[in-house]
Amino acid sequence: MDIPSIKIGIIGLGVVGGGVVEVLRQNADLIALRAAAKIELVRAADLQVEKATAILAQLGLPDVPVSADWREVVSDPQIDIVVELAGGVEMPRQAVSAALANKKTVVTANKDMMASCGGELLRLAEENGADLFFEASVAGGIPIIQAVKESLAANRIRQLMGILNGTSNYILTQMTENGSSFETALAQAQALGYAEADPVNDVEGYDAARKIAILSSIAFNTRINESMVPVEGIGKISDWDITYAKEFGYVIKLLGLAQETEEGVEVRVHPAMIPLSHPLAAVRHSYNAVFVNAFPLEKAMFYGRGAGGLPTASAVLGDVVNAARNIISNGRGRWACTCFLDKAVKPLDETQSKYYIRISAFDRPGVFAAITGELAKQCISIDSVIQKRRLSQESAEIVIITHKVRHKNMALALKKTEGLADVMKVENVIRVEVSLD
Amino acid sequence: MDIPSIKIGIIGLGVVGGGVVEVLRQNADLIALRAAAKIELVRAADLQVEKATAILAQLGLPDVPVSADWREVVSDPQIDIVVELAGGVEMPRQAVSAALANKKTVVTANKDMMASCGGELLRLAEENGADLFFEASVAGGIPIIQAVKESLAANRIRQLMGILNGTSNYILTQMTENGSSFETALAQAQALGYAEADPVNDVEGYDAARKIAILSSIAFNTRINESMVPVEGIGKISDWDITYAKEFGYVIKLLGLAQETEEGVEVRVHPAMIPLSHPLAAVRHSYNAVFVNAFPLEKAMFYGRGAGGLPTASAVLGDVVNAARNIISNGRGRWACTCFLDKAVKPLDETQSKYYIRISAFDRPGVFAAITGELAKQCISIDSVIQKRRLSQESAEIVIITHKVRHKNMALALKKTEGLADVMKVENVIRVEVSLD
Numbered sequence: 036m037d038i039p040s041i042k043i044g045i046i047g048l049g050v051v052g053g054g055v056v057e058v059l060r061q062n063a064d065l066i067a068l069r070a071a072a073k074i075e076l077v078r079a080a081d082l083q084v085e086k087a088t089a090i091l092a093q094l095g096l097p098d099v100p101v102s103a104d105w106r107e108v109v110s111d112p113q114i115d116i117v118v119e120l121a122g123g124v125e126m127p128r129q130a131v132s133a134a135l136a137n138k139k140t141v142v143t144a145n146k147d148m149m150a151s152c153g154g155e156l157l158r159l160a161e162e163n164g165a166d167l168f169f170e171a172s173v174a175g176g177i178p179i180i181q182a183v184k185e186s187l188a189a190n191r192i193r194q195l196m197g198i199l200n201g202t203s204n205y206i207l208t209q210m211t212e213n214g215s216s217f218e219t220a221l222a223q224a225q226a227l228g229y230a231e232a233d234p235v236n237d238v239e240g241y242d243a244a245r246k247i248a249i250l251s252s253i254a255f256n257t258r259i260n261e262s263m264v265p266v267e268g269i270g271k272i273s274d275w276d277i278t279y280a281k282e283f284g285y286v287i288k289l290l291g292l293a294q295e296t297e298e299g300v301e302v303r304v305h306p307a308m309i310p311l312s313h314p315l316a317a318v319r320h321s322y323n324a325v326f327v328n329a330f331p332l333e334k335a336m337f338y339g340r341g342a343g344g345l346p347t348a349s350a351v352l353g354d355v356v357n358a359a360r361n362i363i364s365n366g367r368g369r370w371a372c373t374c375f376l377d378k379a380v381k382p383l384d385e386t387q388s389k390y391y392i393r394i395s396a397f398d399r400p401g402v403f404a405a406i407t408g409e410l411a412k413q414c415i416s417i418d419s420v421i422q423k424r425r426l427s428q429e430s431a432e433i434v435i436i437t438h439k440v441r442h443k444n445m446a447l448a449l450k451k452t453e454g455l456a457d458v459m460k461v462e463n464v465i466r467v468e469v470s471l472d
Numbered sequence: 473m474d475i476p477s478i479k480i481g482i483i484g485l486g487v488v489g490g491g492v493v494e495v496l497r498q499n500a501d502l503i504a505l506r507a508a509a510k511i512e513l514v515r516a517a518d519l520q521v522e523k524a525t526a527i528l529a530q531l532g533l534p535d536v537p538v539s540a541d542w543r544e545v546v547s548d549p550q551i552d553i554v555v556e557l558a559g560g561v562e563m564p565r566q567a568v569s570a571a572l573a574n575k576k577t578v579v580t581a582n583k584d585m586m587a588s589c590g591g592e593l594l595r596l597a598e599e600n601g602a603d604l605f606f607e608a609s610v611a612g613g614i615p616i617i618q619a620v621k622e623s624l625a626a627n628r629i630r631q632l633m634g635i636l637n638g639t640s641n642y643i644l645t646q647m648t649e650n651g652s653s654f655e656t657a658l659a660q661a662q663a664l665g666y667a668e669a670d671p672v673n674d675v676e677g678y679d680a681a682r683k684i685a686i687l688s689s690i691a692f693n694t695r696i697n698e699s700m701v702p703v704e705g706i707g708k709i710s711d712w713d714i715t716y717a718k719e720f721g722y723v724i725k726l727l728g729l730a731q732e733t734e735e736g737v738e739v740r741v742h743p744a745m746i747p748l749s750h751p752l753a754a755v756r757h758s759y760n761a762v763f764v765n766a767f768p769l770e771k772a773m774f775y776g777r778g779a780g781g782l783p784t785a786s787a788v789l790g791d792v793v794n795a796a797r798n799i800i801s802n803g804r805g806r807w808a809c810t811c812f813l814d815k816a817v818k819p820l821d822e823t824q825s826k827y828y829i830r831i832s833a834f835d836r837p838g839v840f841a842a843i844t845g846e847l848a849k850q851c852i853s854i855d856s857v858i859q860k861r862r863l864s865q866e867s868a869e870i871v872i873i874t875h876k877v878r879h880k881n882m883a884l885a886l887k888k889t890e891g892l893a894d895v896m897k898v899e900n901v902i903r904v905e906v907s908l909d
Contacts, residue, residue, distance in 0.1 A: 054768060057768075058626055058767075058768045059626075061628075061767070062626055062627065062628050062767070062768075065626075065627075065628055065693070066625070066626050068693060068810075068812045068813070069625040069626075069693075069810065070625070170623065176768070176769045176770065176772060177772060178619050178622075178623030178624065181618065181619070181622060181623045182615050182618070182619065182623075185615075185618060185790065185793070185794055186607065186615030186618045186619075186787070186790045187615065187786065187790060188503070188506040188507070188789070188790050188793035188794070189495055189499055189502075189503050189506075189785070189786055189788075189789030189790050189792070189793055190499065190502075190786055190790075191498075191499050191502055256502070256505060256506075314754065314775060317751065317754045329786070330495075330498070330499070330782070331491060331494075331495045331499075331613070331782035331783060331785050331786045332613045332776065332777070332782075332783055332786040333613065333776070333777045333780075333782065333783050334776060334777070335613060335614060335774075335775060335776030335777070336773075336774075336775040336776065337772075337773075337774055337775075338751060338772060338773040338774075338775065339769065339770070339771060339772030339773065340769070340770045340771070340772070343770075345767070345768035345769075345770065346768060346769055346770050348626070348768050349624065349626055349627055349766070349768045349769040350623070351626075352625070352626030353622065353623045353624060353625050353626050353627075355626070356622070356625035356626055357622055357625070360806050360807060361803065361806065364803045364804075364805060364806040365802060365803065366798065366801045366802065366803020366806050367801075368801060369797050369798065369801040369803050369806075370797060373505075373506065375505045376505070
């Protein structure tokens with residue numbers, strides 16, 4: 036076949052890098068047809084040179100040179116596309132910047148980098164007439180970035196709700212469906228290789244925050260960095276929260292949420308109760324999904340594998356094929372940074388949600404009136420109440436779901452409630468999120 | 473803002489055309505930013521000139537000239553993009569061919585045309601260095617064509633399973649959830665405007681066949697025309713089939729199915745029972761969804777509104793924005809026809825499925841042995857059986873689910889079964905489809 040050759044270099048041969056090389060080999064025929072070019076790996080960089088060399092040899096590429104220094108990849112004149120799959124922020128940022136300055140196309144899976152300095156890198160790409168693709172940085176194999184940026188380009192996005200972290204979704208699914216404790220479910224996730232030894236990024240919501248930052252920047256054409264996303268993890272969710280959620284007809288998910296309101300763009304990550312009838316409620320185990328509400332699209336959902344070497348390689352190599360098409364058709368720079376606007380970001384205090392509140396209290400006359408009185412002072416009205424579980428002879432648990440209320444009012448009401456004589460503790464507070472109509 | 477102007481002409485100002493004009497106006501600011509161009513409607517064609525003129529006037533465009541003749545649009549030298557939203561095949565085919573010959577980009581929502589002569593039109597586009605976009609021709613607002621063609625370009629698609637017709641999905645949902653009869657549910661769909669006065673395209677599966685033809689052509693890089701898709705509609709589904717499906721843990725959906733097997737590409741449309749745990753089982757009412765199983769993507773699903781003026785306008789205008797980006801970046805012809813291969817299409821007789829069979833029979837000794845004997849002669853083994861509903865004093869209904877079997881063996885076994893002395897009738901036969909692992 037007489038087709039051009041597009042040469043790529045990979046920085047970082049870990050799980051995703053290995054997946055990319057494997058897929059490049061297994062699907063070589065299809066990829067060549069669809070890219071209208073032979074995609075050829077000509078150089079790699081990885082700090083563990085020997086291990087990386089062994090991986091390449093095992094995948095039938097014993098002659099591809101591997102260096103510990105990324106500079107050898109970004110400065111290699113024969114390379115058209117630099118594929119950045121290393122971890123962290125600073126080194127990748129330097130490597131990607133250098134590649135773009137050399138007018139090379141860059142494909143990255145690095146959410147940490149894109150969520151902290153994506154704007155800077157996209158502008159650099161634009162200045163150099165180069166392309167920077169990052170589909171794999173959000174939701175692994177799910178092609179949500181091209182969908183939101185290109186396919187939905189005529190839409191005013193009203194809301195994005197994403198299950199963006201497979202580990203925490205796996206844990207919550209185990210807690211919901213098998214009655215596992217958080218600790219047991221986390222240990223299972225670690226045994227299955229979903230969660231890392233230090234699970235903080237997954238269970239504390241930082242990973243999801245990076246992804247919703249990247250996605251909302253595209254959806255609202257406004258740069259949202261990771262540091263602008265308030266985050267709350269799933270570590271405080273107890274089996275009782277799971278049980279009460281079921282009684283109210285909800286399921287608990289770790290959501291990355293972004294929506295446009297009259298007071299600005301709202302972006303946050305936290306556990307939330309969502310109705311069992313919501314399409315996201317059926318997203319189980321380690322799957323990810325992004326629910327989009329937009330005009331004129333109405334409601335849509337994108338579902339799939341949010342992590343793993345092979346699904347992520349699907350996104351990386353989809354970008355490589357698109358990048359190759361751009362190079363061949365002389366259409367580089369077709370899409371650059373789309374943060375044309377600078378919309379206000381709404382402070383967390385001003386965001387509004389329904390809330391679930393679980394309070395342990397002494398079971399004395401007037402305790403319920405005292406609690407609801409504190410809520411009323413903050414103009415918080417109550418949707419439904421369960422008071423049932425006896426904690427001891429003299430104490431019980433009160434569970435309340437409120438109507439929509441501002442975060443600051445809820446925070447103040449809870450502080451006052453905790454100070455009440457008969458209240459033992461506000462055990463947990465979880466937002467209840469219902470789709471926009 | 474100092475941006476170029478891209479001029480479009482629309483052929484066909486019906487429900488989708490009206491939606492496109494409305495969204496162009498309402499989201500003008502965002503569309504201009506994202507297209508990096510002002511998208512300007514400068515001419516329209518519609519057989520009902522007065523009505524079309526009134527629609528445009530109502531949407532704030534009283535000065536856009538409307539003609540009954542599509543030639544005035546395709547030959548207008550100022551027009552960059554022709555948006556074809558007329559019905560039928562022959563006239564649109566002529567109009568699109570003429571526009572492409574004039575080197576104009578074409579955006580179409582016309583599934584009938586694309587499923588019968590998409591190959592010819594895409595080649596014509598390629599010859600003229602023009603672009604032909606058709607996202608709106610499959611699954612309305614769901615951006616499945618760009619996803620399969622571009623985002624998933626590195627994948628070997630193993631299977632596509634689609635709920636591609638909102639009307640029939642609405643009818644089946646009403647039958648399943650509210651116990652409605654087919655006739656009542658159809659009347660409701662018509663009252664809600666989902667089904668047309670003549671519902672044959674929707675309920676007999678022809679509409680879904682066109683969509684799966686277009687989608688499988690892209691997925692398998694092989695031209696599949698509508699005429700190559702065996703079709704079976706939902707008209708024969710009875711409330712008893714719905715009831716038995718539930719007992720077995722299934723739900724009935726009208727599926728467009730395409731998969732690659734060693735014996736060729738398999739494409740078909742028919743009602744099917746799918747497990748309640750399958751993500752497609754949760755796709756209710758008039759929603760559409762496409763489930764994809766691919767390497768290295770694994771499993772993914774795309775869900776949303778499959779019809780309606782506004783969701784379809786999302787797809788049409790997403791294409792217009794992409795088309796504008798191609799024009800501005802001189803990247804036209806970036807993706808052309810992707811039917812590079814000419815894979816064999818497997819004959820229906822050779823396709824394999826599990827089957828549900830419902831038989832009415834005289835309740836005499838030996839009838840069950842006789843039926844299962846006929847199945848055994850065709851090497852059909854049985855997965856599960858229900859024999860319960862008494863039809864009269866001397867007759868009852870036998871329901872069988874088989875293991876996987878070739879269509880031709882099943883057809884032969886059923887013919888023989890119908891000839892058995894004690895068998896009254898094979899009441900219905902429905903495939904049972906389980907995702908590939």
